[in-house]
Amino acid sequence: MRLREGDFIETLEGFIFDVKGFSHPPDRVIAYLRYVPDEGGSRVRLGVKYRKVYRLKDREEFLRQNAPIYIFRSPVFNMEMQGVPLDRIKRVYNPQLKVKQLIAMGVKDRVEENALEFVKLLSVKSGIPVDGIGLSGSMLVGLHNENSDIDVIVYGRENSLKVYRALEELMNEHGEVKPYNFDELAELYEFRSQDTSIPFKAFLKVEGGKKTQGKFMGRSFFIRFLHDWNEVYEGYGDKVYEPMGFCTIRAEVSDDSESIFTPCRYSVSNVQFLSNVKINPAELREVYSFRGRFCEQAKTGDIIRVSGKLEKVTDLNGEYWFRVVVGGDRGDYIIPENFLKDV
Numbered sequence: 001m002r003l004r005e006g007d008f009i010e011t012l013e014g015f016i017f018d019v020k021g022f023s024h025p026p027d028r029v030i031a032y033l034r035y036v037p038d039e040g041g042s043r044v045r046l047g048v049k050y051r052k053v054y055r056l057k058d059r060e061e062f063l064r065q066n067a068p069i070y071i072f073r074s075p076v077f078n079m080e081m082q083g084v085p086l087d088r089i090k091r092v093y094n095p096q097l098k099v100k101q102l103i104a105m106g107v108k109d110r111v112e113e114n115a116l117e118f119v120k121l122l123s124v125k126s127g128i129p130v131d132g133i134g135l136s137g138s139m140l141v142g143l144h145n146e147n148s149d150i151d152v153i154v155y156g157r158e159n160s161l162k163v164y165r166a167l168e169e170l171m172n173e174h175g176e177v178k179p180y181n182f183d184e185l186a187e188l189y190e191f192r193s194q195d196t197s198i199p200f201k202a203f204l205k206v207e208g209g210k211k212t213q214g215k216f217m218g219r220s221f222f223i224r225f226l227h228d229w230n231e232v233y234e235g236y237g238d239k240v241y242e243p244m245g246f247c248t249i250r251a252e253v254s255d256d257s258e259s260i261f262t263p264c265r266y267s268v269s270n271v272q273f274l275s276n277v278k279i280n281p282a283e284l285r286e287v288y289s290f291r292g293r294f295c296e297q298a299k300t301g302d303i304i305r306v307s308g309k310l311e312k313v314t315d316l317n318g319e320y321w322f323r324v325v326v327g328g329d330r331g332d333y334i335i336p337e338n339f340l341k342d343v
Helices: 056-066 095-105 110-126 157-172 182-192 200-208
Strands: 008-011 016-019 028-037 043-045 048-052 071-074 079-085 089-093 133-136 150-155 213-216 219-226 239-258 264-273 284-289 303-315 320-325 333-336
Touching (some): 008 028, 028 056, 056 071, 056 079, 095 110, 095 150, 110 133, 110 150, 110 157, 110 213, 110 219, 150 157, 157 219, 182 200, 200 333, 239 320, 284 303
Parallel strands (some): 150 219
Antiparallel strands (some): 008 016, 008 089, 028 048, 028 079, 043 048, 071 079, 133 150, 239 264, 264 284, 303 320, 303 333
């Protein structure tokens, strides 16, 4: 069973999880809780009400209290994670199949209509086939409402770069694809600040220039760019990740070529530790995040401030280096230093 970022899983109890990353243990899939059946929930599917669980902390607390089987300690990441054992999987939801379904069977509402129109527009403008694009999020599992966003997945490096360039052109054409305006960014800030803390002025500067998010026909969209299976070379256990505590650094981005992808990575150099960490700064190679909100945070040549979890990475040959992982704690951030001026 090959599952990856953007796929969803439904368990025997009816819990719905979203898959994270590409590599998983042999007995389960790393995935994080998203929806749970709840009589007080606002989402309805086939007569069953569901509640969306937003914050990472709330997801963990729910599982600890109600279904601890979905929390496990990974010997690869050396931490507790959420994951679904293979024998607890009732159904798998695939974003590419969702697009095919909408094309073959037709749309049921305005949200699906907007989403399919957006997919077709991206396909035509970028020149990539429609089957290189998927629809994820609430729509994938039939739990969207009239205010739902459009969650798009683009598969493959070349496809992703073409769609990214197409988005730049579309946003400059002042048509139906628009970047967020000030009020929309302020609303996004209020939502994100639940589990990511960053000064408002810096948030505006970072988020305002992003192409992976915006509005299509007045509806919010978010696009995740993923490598395709033939571009993924690391299997579960090929490297071991050892948490070393939290740190704050100042560094130069030496390569941003992976910054639009999920997970995203920024190669860094000229690292300075701004917190009390006793390792060689030259051994810290990258800033990494599994969360899409940290894509497009910085460009090559930017001097950035980063706060996150320090990890030691060791490969099968025993070679090791360090990275900072951002997104697991509310205080984590990646901010270009020049955006912090006058904040």
